[in-house]
Amino acid sequence: MTLKVRDEEDVLESNLRYHRAQGVDFFVVTDNGSVDRTPDILRRYQEAGLLHLIEEPARDFEHRGRAWVTRMARMAATEFGADWVIHADADEFWWPVGGSLKEIFAAVPDPYGTLLAPRPEFVGRPDGPGSFYERLVVREARSRLRPKIAHRARPDVRVGRGAHRVRVGANPSEGKPQPRPPGRAVLRAVSGEPATDQPALVPAPMWPARILHFPLRSYDQYRKRVEVNLFGGFDETPRRRELRRLYEEGRLPELYAGLVLDDAQVASRLREGTLVADHSLRDFLADCPDPLAGDGRRPATPQHDVEAELAAIRLDAMSTLARGEELETRRRGKRNQRLKRLKAKQRELREQARRLERERNRLDARVAALESGPLARARAAASRVIRGS
Amino acid sequence: MKLVMTLKVRDEEDVLESNLRYHLAQGIDFFIVTDNGSVDRTPEILAAYQRAGLMHLLDDDSPDYFAMHGEWVSQMARLAATDFGADWVIHTDADEFWWPVGGTLRDVFAAVREPYGVLFAPRPEFIPRPDGPGAFHQRLVVREARSRLRPKMAHRAAPDVVVSGGGHHVGGASDEAAVRPPGRLATDPYSGPAPPLRFVPAPWWPVRILHFPHRSSAHFMRRMEQYAIDDSFPDSASVRELRRQRAEGRLQERWAQLVPDEEEVEAGLRDGRFVEDHSLRDFMSGCPDPLADGGVAAARRYAVEVAAAVPGERREGELATLELEMMEATARTNAARQRQRRRNRARAASSARRLARTRKRLEQVKGDNRRLKRRTDAARSSPWRRLAGAVSQPLARLRHRGGEDG
Numbered sequence: 001m002t003l004k005v006r007d008e009e010d011v012l013e014s015n016l017r018y019h020r021a022q023g024v025d026f027f028v029v030t031d032n033g034s035v036d037r038t039p040d041i042l043r044r045y046q047e048a049g050l051l052h053l054i055e056e057p058a059r060d061f062e063h064r065g066r067a068w069v070t071r072m073a074r075m076a077a078t079e080f081g082a083d084w085v086i087h088a089d090a091d092e093f094w095w096p097v098g099g100s101l102k103e104i105f106a107a108v109p110d111p112y113g114t115l116l117a118p119r120p121e122f123v124g125r126p127d128g129p130g131s132f133y134e135r136l137v138v139r140e141a142r143s144r145l146r147p148k149i150a151h152r153a154r155p156d157v158r159v160g161r162g163a164h165r166v167r168v169g170a171n172p173s174e175g176k177p178q179p180r181p182p183g184r185a186v187l188r189a190v191s192g193e194p195a196t197d198q199p200a201l202v203p204a205p206m207w208p209a210r211i212l213h214f215p216l217r218s219y220d221q222y223r224k225r226v227e228v229n230l231f232g233g234f235d236e237t238p239r240r241r242e243l244r245r246l247y248e249e250g251r252l253p254e255l256y257a258g259l260v261l262d263d264a265q266v267a268s269r270l271r272e273g274t275l276v277a278d279h280s281l282r283d284f285l286a287d288c289p290d291p292l293a294g295d296g297r298r299p300a301t302p303q304h305d306v307e308a309e310l311a312a313i314r315l316d317a318m319s320t321l322a323r324g325e326e327l328e329t330r331r332r333g334k335r336n337q338r339l340k341r342l343k344a345k346q347r348e349l350r351e352q353a354r355r356l357e358r359e360r361n362r363l364d365a366r367v368a369a370l371e372s373g374p375l376a377r378a379r380a381a382a383s384r385v386i387r388g389s
Numbered sequence: 390m391k392l393v394m395t396l397k398v399r400d401e402e403d404v405l406e407s408n409l410r411y412h413l414a415q416g417i418d419f420f421i422v423t424d425n426g427s428v429d430r431t432p433e434i435l436a437a438y439q440r441a442g443l444m445h446l447l448d449d450d451s452p453d454y455f456a457m458h459g460e461w462v463s464q465m466a467r468l469a470a471t472d473f474g475a476d477w478v479i480h481t482d483a484d485e486f487w488w489p490v491g492g493t494l495r496d497v498f499a500a501v502r503e504p505y506g507v508l509f510a511p512r513p514e515f516i517p518r519p520d521g522p523g524a525f526h527q528r529l530v531v532r533e534a535r536s537r538l539r540p541k542m543a544h545r546a547a548p549d550v551v552v553s554g555g556g557h558h559v560g561g562a563s564d565e566a567a568v569r570p571p572g573r574l575a576t577d578p579y580s581g582p583a584p585p586l587r588f589v590p591a592p593w594w595p596v597r598i599l600h601f602p603h604r605s606s607a608h609f610m611r612r613m614e615q616y617a618i619d620d621s622f623p624d625s626a627s628v629r630e631l632r633r634q635r636a637e638g639r640l641q642e643r644w645a646q647l648v649p650d651e652e653e654v655e656a657g658l659r660d661g662r663f664v665e666d667h668s669l670r671d672f673m674s675g676c677p678d679p680l681a682d683g684g685v686a687a688a689r690r691y692a693v694e695v696a697a698a699v700p701g702e703r704r705e706g707e708l709a710t711l712e713l714e715m716m717e718a719t720a721r722t723n724a725a726r727q728r729q730r731r732r733n734r735a736r737a738a739s740s741a742r743r744l745a746r747t748r749k750r751l752e753q754v755k756g757d758n759r760r761l762k763r764r765t766d767a768a769r770s771s772p773w774r775r776l777a778g779a780v781s782q783p784l785a786r787l788r789h790r791g792g793e794d795g
Contacts, residue, residue: 111713142585167724199720205592205712314592318505322589326560328726329553335733342740349747356754363761370768379771 001086002072002163003029004065006228008090009037010132010221011214015090016045018284020291021298022094023102026050026080028072033057048292052080059233065161073166077153084115086150087163092119093212093281094150097309100301104208105150113201114151114166117209118143118316123275124216124260132217133281138266139212141276147320148211151201168200207317208310212281222256390499392416393475393546395465397423397458399615401483402430403525403608404601408483409438411672413679414688415487416495419443419473421465426450441680445473462552466559470546477508479543480556485512486599486669487543490699490707493692497595498543505591506545507559510598511536511714516663517603517648525604526669531654532599534664535714539722541598544588559588594715595708599669606644613640671695 001024005012016027029042029051045051052075056068069087076082084105086094094117096104108115120143122136146164151157159166216222230244246255261269269275280302287299370376394417398405409420422435422444438444445468449461462480469475477498479487487510489497501508513536515529544550544559551560603609616628617635634643649657657663672695677687 112716165723165727167727199717199724202713202716202720205716207592315504315589318589318592319586322507322586325558326586326588329558329560332729332733335730335737339733339737339740342737342744346740346744346747349744349751353747353751353754356751356758360754360758360761363758363765367761367764367768370765375776376768 001027001088002069002076003027003088003090004032004061004068004072005029005034005038005042005090006032006061006232007034007036007038007224009041010217011090012038012041014131014133014285015088015093016041016051017288017291018093018281019086019088019101020050021284021288022096022301023100023298024086026052026076026082028052028054028076028080030054030056030068030072032061032068033059044292050291061232062234066159069159069161069163070157073151073153073157073159074155077155077157082153084150085153085157087148087159088211091214091217092148093214094209095212095280096209096301097313098208098303098306100298101209107208108204108206111202112204114149114203115209116147116149116203116207116317116321117211118147118207118313118320119145119211119213120316121145121213121215122278123266124222124256125266126260126262127218127220131285132214133285136214136217137277137279137282138261138270138275139278141274142316143210143213143320145213145320146324147317154201157201166201207313210313210316212278216259219253219256222259223252226252390476390495391418391474392477392479392495392498393419393421393469393473394479394481395421395423395462395469396481396483397425397461397465398427398431398435398483399425400427400429400431400611402427402434403604404483405431405434407524407526407673408481408486409434409443410676410679410688411486411669412481412494413443413685414672414676414692415489416493416498416689416692417479419445419469419475421445421447421468421473423447423449423461423465425461437680443679458555459553462556463550466544466546466550466552467548470548470550475546477543478546478550480541480552481598484601484604485541486601488597488599488668489696490595490597490711491704492696493689494596496696500595501591504585504589506588507542507590508544508596509540509542509590509594509715510596511540511594511711511718512538512598512600513714514538514600514602515666516654516657517609517644519648520605520607524673525601526673529601529604530665530667530670531658531663532666534661535710535717536597536600537718537721538600540715540718542590547587550588593708594711597707597711597714599666603647606641609644609647610640613643 001019003015008015019027027045027050031038031042031053033056042051042053046053054068054072056064058064061068073085073087076085086101086105088094094101098104099107105115120140122139125135125138128135146162148163149166151159151166154168156168157166158168215225226243226247230240230247234240246252266275270277283302284299289297394412396408401408412420420438420443424431424435424446426449435444435446439446447461447465466478466480469478481487487494491497492500498508513533515532518528518531521528539555539557541556542559544552552558613631613635617632631643634640654663658665672692676691677684679685679688681687
């Protein structure tokens with residue numbers, strides 16, 4: 001499993017403990033300059049030989065995040081003998097249905113190379129005693145964020161910053177044949193070329209896991225997250241400017257209160273069915289020993305309602321895929337329009353430039369005529385004489 | 390449940406009758422067809438189905454096939470919902486046959502559970518063979534083992550759908566809120582649950598589209614002519630190549646290159662690139678004409694018998710292959726899309742750079758012009774010039790007058 005972390009002390013230990021118990025053999029972690037207890041937690045796992053740590057303290061995740069994730073994914077293949085590489089953030093817990101995480105990955109048939117998992121969010125609740133997983137037990141029924149992926153380990157993968165996408169050797173400079181639709185049959189020169197362009201890392205038509213996602217855990221954590229967001233070297237955007245203004249006006253607590261749902265809101269949304277109660281992580285962690293200290297015992301993943309759960313995740317996955325597809329189609333439309341606008345503007349400006357150039361030629365000729373006529377020559381001669389005297 | 394199939398056709402006499410007969414037998418209730426100016430027997434075939442009350446025909450002989458086809462397909466899809474009570478709308482071409490696995494086409498669509506609303510189907514191509522006697526489905530019985538083209542889809546009927554020209558994608562006009570992704574929680578307030586999407590693809594793929602793009606040299610040549618003269622096609626390298634070959638009279642040669650010889654077919658079958666597929670041939674050999682008396686019922690009964698005769702284990706194997714085909718197509722589409730996105734981004738960037746260069750050039754010329762203007766004005770307003778003007782004007786007048794006198 002690969003993780004990119006920054007100041008994750010309130011979730012990180014649970015995350016490593018949980019995934020270790022689910023069968024993750026090894027962690028590759030990039031620490032992006034944590035200043036809280038995060039390094040201590042990582043060191044313990046490192047000393048136990050369960051974790052490889054890469055330190056990237058520079059504040060440039062926004063631009064180098066993709067390279068970091070890709071490096072971790074490749075390392076997993078080349079140095080740590082991975083079969084599957086699972087990408088997560090510290091607040092994301094891959095929850096398998098119908099077996100442990102290890103079992104569900106082992107069950108993916110051979111030709112398939114990526115597993116996609118929807119990522120519903122647990123809603124923020126008012127601060128209180130207990131760890132985040134004890135307090136946060138209500139999540140979205142259907143996820144809205146983009147799903148994340150796990151993939152078979154390969155030394156030539158490229159993973160997007162958010163680990164939503166993975167590809168293999170898709171860089172034209174690497175000169176590999178690219179899988180592409182062959183185009184209209186009638187226009188094709190030769191049919192039935194050998195299947196050298198079989199796509200690699202084919203997505204599996206099964207969705208046996210969901211990612212339990214805990215982005216809002218306490219006011220303290222929220223404030224830190226906002227500070228990272230504002231001062232962590234990210235590009236300035238209108239939203240970020242607005243957030244910065246609110247932050248500077250000291251209105252963060254107010255903002256947080258707006259994000260957190262109270263009991264009545266939770267109850268009504270549970271009734272509507274837009275939220276569901278989900279105690280799975282709480283129950284699992286309550287019974288999960290520290291893998292570095294315990295007896296190696298692992299709690300069993302609960303096996304009830306497997307079919308219904310799988311059906312729910314499947315629908316969630318298909319919905320997020322459809323949403324992505326629709327979004328992509330619209331964006332493509334917008335991009336094409338923008339390109340058209342740019343081209344039209346270019347034509348217009350070039351036309352204008354031509355007109356002005358013609359004007360320049362005319363002026364040029366006129367100046368030359370004015371400056372080289374007999375009068376101008378006489379004037380020039382006179383001024384030479386005057387200057388000479 | 391009502392299944393409506395949409396087709397856009399142009400000179401399809403060699404496949405069209407088989408297509409309509411086949412799909413009617415499989416349980417399609419009604420066809421909506423756009424005829425884009427056919428000049429062969431196509432209109433006759435359509436007229437027979439129209440007379441039987443099985444078809445709504447739209448004529449559009451506009452020459453802009455490529456520019457228009459998205460519009461046509463969307464229009465037909467909407468009509469299916471508003472005027473013909475469709476539950477499902479299936480988009481296809483005349484050379485595409487929706488082959489169901491596990492029942493008839495009707496059974497397959499009836500089995501799609503809510504809230505799923507889109508059914509995708511991979512679309513392997515049959516390999517072109519030398520001309521010979523018999524219908525295309527009798528001669529063409531070897532196809533790609535796994536499809537490489539983009540899958541096509543059928544969707545539940547809705548009066549406001551937007552369908553892409555190839556029938557590869559469906560969207561609804563009113564889904565803006567459902568598709569917009571939420572922001573990150575640290576920067577954006579929780580916006581509540583997303584409204585459900587209307588067109589969620591079903592996670593199973595019980596249909597393969599048997600696709601016969603190359604049927605005979607005559608058909609191929611005709612199609613090539615259409616492509617070569619149709620200006621609405623994007624001016625791609627392959628279209629340019631086609632036009633060049635046409636100008637050089639080398640289209641026949643192109644067809645010859647396209648058709649693999651026996652040896653190549655054997656090799657493809659051995660190494661698993663190709664598979665034999667007689668399903669359409671066998672089906673068509675016994676399929677009653679639905680336009681004969683009691684024909685529709687007889688044809689439907691026939692399709693049910695054919696479906697029931699497929700052994701269970703073969704069905705399972707087929708479904709597993711279809712699943713893999715579909716997933717590969719997804720991977721291929723994703724890769725192509727990423728490439729396209731990169732290319733578009735590069736194009737936009739170079740476009741912007743060009744624009745900036747032009748702007749600079751513009752500024753430069755404007756500056757030049759301002760300078761030249763100043764020089765002109767200076768030259769004009771110099772004392773010498775004023776003197777010259779004072780002298781030259783009366784002189785010119787004199788000269789002018791002299792000219793009149795002469």
